[in-house]
Amino acid sequence: MAVRAVRGATQLEEDSRDHMLERVAEMVTGVMQANGLVVDDVISVIFTATSDLVSEFPAYAARQLGFGEVPLLCARELEIERSMPRVVRMMAHVETDLPRADVTHVYLHGAAALRRDLTRTRDVPDA
Secondary structure, eight states: OEEEEEEEEEEOSSOOHHHHHHHHHHHHHHHHHHTTOOGGGEEEEEEEEOTTOOSSOHHHHHHHTTOTTSOEEEEEOOOOTTOOSSEEEEEEEEEESSOGGGOOEEEEGGGGGTTTTOSSEEEEOOO
16 A cells, blocks of 8 residues: 555635634545545644634644544645635645545635646635
8 A cells, every 4th residue: 555645725714713623624524535535544634724824723623523543733834925815735644545646636615726737636616
């Protein structure tokens, strides 16, 4: 079984705890479903958040989904001029039989515009 990295990102409409937990849970669940993963397949997850998000740790949403034994880390996203606001990103390291080219990365809401260059994404843009 190979170790692969799976990316995800979501944009929040506002910085509130409930909204953060909802959007991050949606992203984590989307990554898991798109790649046929279960929690036991996950080695670790790194979450980053832009500096305008301070209401909750993104990792807490994963803990609520059953990731209690998975090492999780939260970090600050770089503050680059013109970068998209209110974004949470994740990079999950997973064990999977999927070839690297078949891994599906998940970009939700406004973050769907971030990685149009990837060949396998599941995008859910805002209306």
